[in-house]
Amino acid sequence: MADDIKTMPASNQSLEPKMPRPAMPKPDVSSVESHGSSGMMGKVLFGLIGLVVGGAAIGAGMYFWFGQLQAEALDDQRAAFDQEKTVLSNQISTIQTTLNNQTEELTKLQNPPMAADVQIENKTNADPGKDTAYEVIIKNGLVPVQTLTYTEELVGRIVKATPFNTYIEIINPNSGGDVPYRLNTREFHVYNHKTNTLNKIEFPVQFGSVHDISIDETKIAYMSDGKIYVYNLSTKENKSYDAADSYITIGDLTFSPNGKLLVYAGVKGQTSPTSGVYLIDLDNNITTKKAERENVIFHIKRWTSNTTDGVEYYYFPYSN
Numbered sequence: 001m002a003d004d005i006k007t008m009p010a011s012n013q014s015l016e017p018k019m020p021r022p023a024m025p026k027p028d029v030s031s032v033e034s035h036g037s038s039g040m041m042g043k044v045l046f047g048l049i050g051l052v053v054g055g056a057a058i059g060a061g062m063y064f065w066f067g068q069l070q071a072e073a074l075d076d077q078r079a080a081f082d083q084e085k086t087v088l089s090n091q092i093s094t095i096q097t098t099l100n101n102q103t104e105e106l107t108k109l110q111n112p113p114m115a116a117d118v119q120i121e122n123k124t125n126a127d128p129g130k131d132t133a134y135e136v137i138i139k140n141g142l143v144p145v146q147t148l149t150y151t152e153e154l155v156g157r158i159v160k161a162t163p164f165n166t167y168i169e170i171i172n173p174n175s176g177g178d179v180p181y182r183l184n185t186r187e188f189h190v191y192n193h194k195t196n197t198l199n200k201i202e203f204p205v206q207f208g209s210v211h212d213i214s215i216d217e218t219k220i221a222y223m224s225d226g227k228i229y230v231y232n233l234s235t236k237e238n239k240s241y242d243a244a245d246s247y248i249t250i251g252d253l254t255f256s257p258n259g260k261l262l263v264y265a266g267v268k269g270q271t272s273p274t275s276g277v278y279l280i281d282l283d284n285n286i287t288t289k290k291a292e293r294e295n296v297i298f299h300i301k302r303w304t305s306n307t308t309d310g311v312e313y314y315y316f317p318y319s320n
Helices: 029-110
Strands: 118-124 134-140 143-150 155-161 165-171 185-192 197-200 209-213 219-224 227-232 238-242 249-255 261-268 274-281 286-294 296-303 311-317
Touching (some): 185 209, 249 296, 261 311, 274 296
Antiparallel strands (some): 118 134, 185 197
16 A cells, blocks of 8 residues: 555645635724724813813812801801990990999989988076086987086087987187187087987097098098098098198098098188198098189088099188
């Protein structure tokens, strides 16, 4: 068999005719380019839309943020306004209360309550043989209620009368002479209308003259040896104040309605005297000059308020 097999020449190995290869279609480049352009445009458009949406979101966020800031600022302004309104309301209330109190005090000052009808009768006994030649008779109305007797010539004088008490000083009627304001007080008594009792007030120093009692009846203003004194009836405290500008003759000491100020008139010199009006802040011991003139005698009229400008005074020409 081997001998029967013949080898075919190499060129004749394939006897089948060769078929031509079909032509492969070329890729449509224009289609690919068009598709790439559309994708890119989409991305750009999408990016722009994202920017717009993001910008809108940021804008909205900024808007609400600024709105929140404005709301907080407005709340702060409203709170500050409410606080100022409260402070102003409190100030107005305080001022109104002060005005009401001053009005009430002024009304009381100008329209004091009625005091009891206490009178003083100074009597000289006709019988020279009696030791008690001089009598000071205190009457409530027409009824004698208390009698003080003396061997020397002394008389009683009402310093002040209130609804409950009458303050009486016993003086030597000849001690003052022609010197204004000067009285020589020997004794000082308080007559109580309700209990019908007479109490003698003992001062810590020898006094020369009593001038005024505060409205609340706790302080007495008096003079002694050229000094001004304020005696507290409750605490027994006795404060002294120097007369201003070498005034040696002092008078008309008068308390303000609240008892914190004391005004007085003074005279210095004889041939051509000078008279002045001075005011003392009792708590701080500060003296203020209100008026001063030559050849006149000042007198205190009244208080109209508790301020340093709330005192009225007048004067008479000086004559020998």
